[in-house]
Amino acid sequence: xxxxxxxxxxxxxxLLENILSEKGYExxxxxxxxxxxxKIEDIQPDLVLLDIMMPEVNGxxxxxxxxxxxxxxxxxxxxxxxxxxxxKLSRSLGASAYILxxxxxxxxxxxxxxxxxxx
Numbered sequence: 001x002x003x004x005x006x007x008x009x010x011x012x013x014x015l016l017e018n019i020l021s022e023k024g025y026e027x028x029x030x031x032x033x034x035x036x037x038x039k040i041e042d043i044q045p046d047l048v049l050l051d052i053m054m055p056e057v058n059g060x061x062x063x064x065x066x067x068x069x070x071x072x073x074x075x076x077x078x079x080x081x082x083x084x085x086x087x088k089l090s091r092s093l094g095a096s097a098y099i100l101x102x103x104x105x106x107x108x109x110x111x112x113x114x115x116x117x118x119x
Contacts, residue, residue, distance in 0.1 A: 004039055005027065006039075007078065019103070049078050050078065076112065080101040
């Protein structure tokens with residue numbers, strides 16, 4: 001399974017890459033929302049892990065553009081913000097799950113398995 005990580009933090013990307021590559025996933029990453037849609041087209045991932053707060057193009061904008069362009073890939077939001085407003089907006093834009101940072105590897109993998117089974 002191919003997973004694209006979109007997060008402006010290199011440290012978060014490395015952490016997620018390490019957790020997920022150990023589980024056998026094929027991992028790709030990008031550091032900003034500007035390149036996320038290009039990567040999605042090029043890679044055609046099975047799942048996107050998407051940070052919300054990024055400079056220039058935030059995660060909500062990326063998710064909005066994905067859905068506007070009929071890109072129906074499951075998205076799990078990963079965010080440091082434990083906000084009901086953000087969680088509701090994520091769901092309304094079509095996110096499959098919302099996971100809080102710092103990332104717990106076990107929680108992440110369970111959510112990935114749940115989301116990809118629903119696909």
